[in-house]
Amino acid sequence: MTEVSRPVKNVTIADVAARSGVSPAAVSRVFNGRGGISSATEARIRRAAEELGWTRSSAAVALRKSKAMAVGLILNTDITGPDVMPMPPQVLMGIEHVITKPGYGLLLHVFSNDPEEENQAYKRLAADKRVDGVLMTGARVEDTRFRLLAELGLPAVLIGPTPPGVVFPHVEYDPPGAGVEESVRHLFALGHRRIAYIGGPLSRVQPKIRAEAFLDAMSAVGLQPVLTVSTDYTADAAVSATKEAMTRADTPTAFIYGADVMAMAGIHYLRGTGIEVPRDVSVVGFDDQRLAEYMNPGLTTVARNSMQRGAHAATELLRILGVDLPEPGPLDAPRLIVRGSSGPVPE
Amino acid sequence: MTEVSRPVKNVTIADVAARSGVSPAAVSRVFNGRGGISSATEARIRRAAEELGWTRSSAAVALRKSKAMAVGLILNTDITGPDVMPMPPQVLMGIEHVITKPGYGLLLHVFSNDPEEENQAYKRLAADKRVDGVLMTGARVEDTRFRLLAELGLPAVLIGPTPPGVVFPHVEYDPPGAGVEESVRHLFALGHRRIAYIGGPLSRVQPKIRAEAFLDAMSAVGLQPVLTVSTDYTADAAVSATKEAMTRADTPTAFIYGADVMAMAGIHYLRGTGIEVPRDVSVVGFDDQRLAEYMNPGLTTVARNSMQRGAHAATELLRILGVDLPEPGPLDAPRLIVRGSSGPVPE
DNA sequence: TTGTATGCGTTATCAG
DNA sequence: CTGATAACGCATACAA
Numbered sequence: 173m174t175e176v177s178r179p180v181k182n183v184t185i186a187d188v189a190a191r192s193g194v195s196p197a198a199v200s201r202v203f204n205g206r207g208g209i210s211s212a213t214e215a216r217i218r219r220a221a222e223e224l225g226w227t228r229s230s231a232a233v234a235l236r237k238s239k240a241m242a243v244g245l246i247l248n249t250d251i252t253g254p255d256v257m258p259m260p261p262q263v264l265m266g267i268e269h270v271i272t273k274p275g276y277g278l279l280l281h282v283f284s285n286d287p288e289e290e291n292q293a294y295k296r297l298a299a300d301k302r303v304d305g306v307l308m309t310g311a312r313v314e315d316t317r318f319r320l321l322a323e324l325g326l327p328a329v330l331i332g333p334t335p336p337g338v339v340f341p342h343v344e345y346d347p348p349g350a351g352v353e354e355s356v357r358h359l360f361a362l363g364h365r366r367i368a369y370i371g372g373p374l375s376r377v378q379p380k381i382r383a384e385a386f387l388d389a390m391s392a393v394g395l396q397p398v399l400t401v402s403t404d405y406t407a408d409a410a411v412s413a414t415k416e417a418m419t420r421a422d423t424p425t426a427f428i429y430g431a432d433v434m435a436m437a438g439i440h441y442l443r444g445t446g447i448e449v450p451r452d453v454s455v456v457g458f459d460d461q462r463l464a465e466y467m468n469p470g471l472t473t474v475a476r477n478s479m480q481r482g483a484h485a486a487t488e489l490l491r492i493l494g495v496d497l498p499e500p501g502p503l504d505a506p507r508l509i510v511r512g513s514s515g516p517v518p519e
Numbered sequence: 520m521t522e523v524s525r526p527v528k529n530v531t532i533a534d535v536a537a538r539s540g541v542s543p544a545a546v547s548r549v550f551n552g553r554g555g556i557s558s559a560t561e562a563r564i565r566r567a568a569e570e571l572g573w574t575r576s577s578a579a580v581a582l583r584k585s586k587a588m589a590v591g592l593i594l595n596t597d598i599t600g601p602d603v604m605p606m607p608p609q610v611l612m613g614i615e616h617v618i619t620k621p622g623y624g625l626l627l628h629v630f631s632n633d634p635e636e637e638n639q640a641y642k643r644l645a646a647d648k649r650v651d652g653v654l655m656t657g658a659r660v661e662d663t664r665f666r667l668l669a670e671l672g673l674p675a676v677l678i679g680p681t682p683p684g685v686v687f688p689h690v691e692y693d694p695p696g697a698g699v700e701e702s703v704r705h706l707f708a709l710g711h712r713r714i715a716y717i718g719g720p721l722s723r724v725q726p727k728i729r730a731e732a733f734l735d736a737m738s739a740v741g742l743q744p745v746l747t748v749s750t751d752y753t754a755d756a757a758v759s760a761t762k763e764a765m766t767r768a769d770t771p772t773a774f775i776y777g778a779d780v781m782a783m784a785g786i787h788y789l790r791g792t793g794i795e796v797p798r799d800v801s802v803v804g805f806d807d808q809r810l811a812e813y814m815n816p817g818l819t820t821v822a823r824n825s826m827q828r829g830a831h832a833a834t835e836l837l838r839i840l841g842v843d844l845p846e847p848g849p850l851d852a853p854r855l856i857v858r859g860s861s862g863p864v865p866e
Numbered sequence: 867t868t869g870t871a872t873g874c875g876t877t878a879t880c881a882g
Numbered sequence: 883c884t885g886a887t888a889a890c891g892c893a894t895a896c897a898a
Contacts, residue, residue, distance in 0.1 A: 182585075184891055195869045200893055210867060227646035231581035232891035235874050238529075240578065242626070242649075261608060268629045277649060278627045279589070282615050299530075299574035302589075302624060407813065436813035443815060463810045466754065466783035468790055531875055542885045547877055555883060579875035582890050870897075875890105882885080 183224045192220035203228060234301065242277040243267075243489055244303035248290065248310040259309055260459070263331065266482025267307065274495050279303050291320055298324040305489045311335055311342075311377040329489040331481060335377050341492065343485040343503070349385050351474030351506040355428050355456045356389035358472070358508055363517035364426040364454060368399040370413045370438070371430035379430055382458075386428065398424040410434035411441045418445070425453060425517050432457040432464045432473055439467075439513065450515030460509060469512025477504040530571045539567035550575065581648070589624040590614075590836055591650035595637065595657040606656055607806070610678065613829025614654065621842050626650050638667055645671040652836045658682055658689075658724040676836040678828060682724050688839065690832040690850070696732050698821030698853040702775050702803045703736035705819070705855055710864035711773040711801060715746040717760045717785070718777030726777055729805075733775065745771040757781035758788045765792070772800055772864050779804040779811045779820055786814075786860065797862030807856060816859025824851040 189196040194213060201209050202217045209217070220226075234240045245267065247259055268278060279302060283290045294317060297303060305327035308317065311334060318340050321328045330342035359367055369386045372379030383400060390397050399417050403409035410429060414437075417424055429435035435457030439449050449455055449469060457464060460475035480503060487500045536543045541560060548556050549564045556564070567573075581587050592614065594606055611625075618625060626649060630637045641664060644650060652674035655664065658681060665687050668675045677689035706714055716733045719726030730747060737744050746764050750756040757776060761784075764771055776782035782804030786796050796802055796816060804811060807822030827850060834847045 182891085185893095186891080196892075197870080197894080198868060201868090204893075206893095208867060213867085225642075225646065227643060229582070229891050230647045230649045231578055231585075231587065232874090233893080234578035235576070235582050235876090235890085236892045236894085238578075238874075245627075264627070265629060268627065272628075280611070280615065280625045280627050281619075282612060295572060296574050299572065300577040302577045407809075433810060433813070436810055440813040440815065440817075461810065462754075463780060463783055463808060463814075466780070466787040466814075467810075468787065468815045470787075529875085532877095533875080543875090544877080544885060544887095545883090548884090551877075557883065560884085576875050579890090580877080582874090582892090583876045583878085585890075868898080870895105872894090872896105874892090877888100877890090879888085880886090882883105 182229075183226050184229075185226070187224055188217065188221045188226050191224060192216045238301060240302055240304050241275055242279050242303045243271060243486070243493075244279045244281055244297055244306040246294075246297075246306050246308050247280070247282045248308070259331075260461075260478040262478035263482035263485075266479040266484075267486040268482075269479075270483045270486035270497075271490065274490060274497070276304075276490065276495075287316060291316065294320055294326070295324065298326040304493050305329070307331055307485050307489060312375050313377055313380055314375070315377075327489065327492045329485050329492070331485045333377050333381055341488060343481055343488060347505065348381060349389070350382060351458065351476075351508055352382050352385040352428065353389040353392075354508040355472075355474065356386065356393065356395075358510065359426045359428070359454060359456065359514065360393045360395070362426075362454065362515060365395060365517070366398045366422055366424045367395065367426045367428065368401070368417045368424035369397055369428045370399075370401045370403065370410060370417070370434060371428075372402065372405050374402045382430060398422055405431050405434065407433055407437035410437040414438040414441050418442070418447070426455070426514070427453065428456045428458075430458055432459055432461040432471060435471055435473065435513070436464070436467060439471075449513050452518055454514040454517075456508075456514055465511070467513070472511045472514040473509055474506050475509050476506045480504060529576075530573045531576070532573070534571055535564065535568045535573045538571060539563045585648065587649055587651050588622055589626050589650045590618060590833070590840075591626045591628055591644055591653040593641075593644075593653050593655050594627070594629045595655070606678075607808075607825040609825035610829035610832075613826040613831075614833040615829075616826075617830045617833035617844075618837065621837060621844075623651075623837065623842075634663060638663065641667055641673070642671065645673040651840050652676070654678060654832050654836060659722055660724055660727060661722070662724075674836065674839045676832050676839070678832045680724050680728055688835060690828060690835060694852070695728060696736070697729060698805065698823075698855055699729050699732040699775065700736040700739075701855040702821060703733065703740065703742075705857065705861065706773045706775070706801060706803065707740045707742070709773075709801065709862060712742060712864070713745045713769055713771045714742065714773045714775065715748070715764045715771035716744055716775045716777075717746075717748045717750065717757060717764070717781060718775075719749065719752050721749045729777060745769055752778050752781065754780055754784035757784040761785040761788050765789070765794070773802070773861070774800065775803045775805075777805055779806055779808040779818060782818055782820065782860070783811070783814060786818075796860050799865055801861040801864075803855075803861055812858070814860070819858045819861040820856055821853050822856050823853045827851060 185196045185199050188199045199217050202214050308330045313335050318338050334340050334342050371383050374380045401413040435455050439455050447453055457471045457473035460473045464471035464473050484500045487497050491497050532543045532546050535546045546564050549561050655677045660682050665685050681687050681689050718730050721727045748760040782802050786802050804818045804820035807820045811818035811820050831847045834844050838844050
């Protein structure tokens with residue numbers, strides 16, 4: 173046990189320099205595209221690097237330049253259970269698609285809704301310098317993260333609407349109305365007058381805006397809502413709320429839900445009690461899930477271009493970070509997709 | 520309320536040392552749990568760090584220790600379109616759950632099925648030292664990644680079964696049979712004798728194993744399959760295959776699909792042609808989607824514990840990386856969940 | 867056009 | 883128990 177196996181020496185910029193007979197600085201210049209190197213030596217350097225299989229150590233670069241070449245994606249959810257992904261996978265793929273080409277990585281983080289823990293996590297993220305910026309989701313009406321991030325100097329882009337009065341880079345995919353207005357008009361046109369709304373928690377910006385848009389849209393057509401419920405996004409909550417709605421004196425003839433999974437759970441419950449959709453009750457969901465199309469009946473819902481949302485947010489963030497990217501075009505508007513779950517009001 | 524920001528100067532270990540009147544080395548020792556520091560000074564150091572809001576710079580640590588404190592998650596998909604996430608979100612959350620506590624980050628990567636591009640990406644991942652190890656998915660029958668990773672010396676754990684003859688760390692969540700056998704027996708017990716199987720591409724290990732398990736299970740009950748189709752995991756492909764099956768002379772009375780989304784699309788198509796499920800045809804899916812429960816009829820399917828799969832894989836990888844974690848217990852077996860989409864054979 | 871010297875923030879080694 | 887010091891691999895200002 174005298175001789176230990178010699179640790180494999182890492183190939184560094186110095187090795188490349190030595191092999192091509194130049195200084196490390198020259199190698200660095202070549203690989204940072206800063207020019208000032210004769211094309212002859214550049215070729216030599218590149219060849220040497222290739223032969224040695226050298227790549228810049230991201231850790232060293234990060235330390236030296238204070239740039240991590242990575243962005244964080246912070247998911248934030250009220251749901252503590254294991255089975256809810258607080259964002260459509262398509263958003264993820266949109267982000268990946270954009271950041272990969274300029275060489276950025278995506279560092280994923282999922283936090284619960286404990287603000288204290290969350291703030292700590294953001295602070296660490298900033299202090300650790302693991303990421304150059306973050307993509308945030310799930311803005312709360314009272315959200316301390318915006319000030320915190322500004323204080324930390326950590327660039328960020330919010331996916332979704334900002335709280336009222338807060339100015340912050342974001343991707344606004346939800347213009348006031350956001351498909352709710354369309355949903356209400358759709359149901360109204362079908363003759364529905366008793367409409368219930370079962371949405372997400374009002375502590376969140378997006379569900380709040382949607383709830384308000386619902387009320388506005390109802391007023392616009394001269395209706396009073398039968399019921400407006402705010403709950404979390406789970407199937408169970410949707411069932412409870414639906415159940416409650418159906419025990420009232422003036423039972424609704426139509427439901428608008430804040431998420432497709434809620435709508436599907438609602439339909440399931442209704443059918444379990446002998447109520448047929450859309451014969452007896454119409455249902456409209458939100459945020460077209462891939463499977464909504466294949467339900468029976470197919471779910472009428474509001475579709476958003478999730479992939480595009482992710483791509484836009486990523487582009488926005490990278491532009492803030494100084495990456496030369498063209499400004500993204502306008503976002504597709506959410507649109508109502510009418511399928512079988514909504515129909516004429518009964519009799 | 521809170522302290523105002525000090526935007527410029529980074530707070531380093533030296534600042535903490537100065538503030539607590541010790542050397543940087545002492546601070547380092549405390550935060551690496553190496554002991555050798557009197558508890559009095561340790562307390563002082565910790566307080567100073569807290570007051571200054573200091574955290575180790577991950578870049579510096581990575582450089583010094585050659586440890587990135589991050590693992591990569593490599594998703595790999597045949598599907599080039601934007602709308603398919605090649606892994607359940609629950610797996611992601613399982614991984615996150617495990618790696619967060621010991622301070623690891625999750626770097627997400629999605630690659631297409633171009634082997635050349637993929638190999639390059641792995642090489643870069645290894646050379647860049649951005650991650651200490653990777654979690655892989657979607658093993659192909661002919662998969663060059665295993666040799667490549669071994670050559671690169673990049674620790675890795677495969678989520679899913681390895682190709683035949685390949686020895687590689689992996690989380691085997693799919694014992695031969697994998698719920699298919701159960702599915703076949705279930706349908707057989709209901710009186711079905713003409714059963715079709717519509718699964719994933721045979722170039723992938725998991726669908727291949729499943730297809731073989733199907734044939735075995737059919738033999739075991741003395742049946743010949745009406746049809747065995749291998750296709751990609753899309754809804755469209757499922758519809759085509761289903762259509763084809765129903766135009767044959769001996770139309771199947773039951774379908775087993777390789778994925779829930781395929782099953783749902785199949786049901787949708789069948790109902791569109793006037794065929795009722797389960798009255799005329801029974802359907803069994805695979806890989807319980809959250810929404811499968813709320814379909815009408817509810818989808819009979821094979822459920823796996825996705826969160827657990829992710830957690831196990833992450834634990835395995837971290838253990839390989841030297842993190843002191845208890846060996847994970849056994850994986851839950853996939854199990855058949857019988858819902859409304861499967862019933863007695865007609866007439 | 868190229869080389870030299872320095873420091874990014876941390877941890878490990880060696881003294882004290 | 884604690885401190886001084888030398889790397890880790892790279893990019894940059896400054897020289898040549």
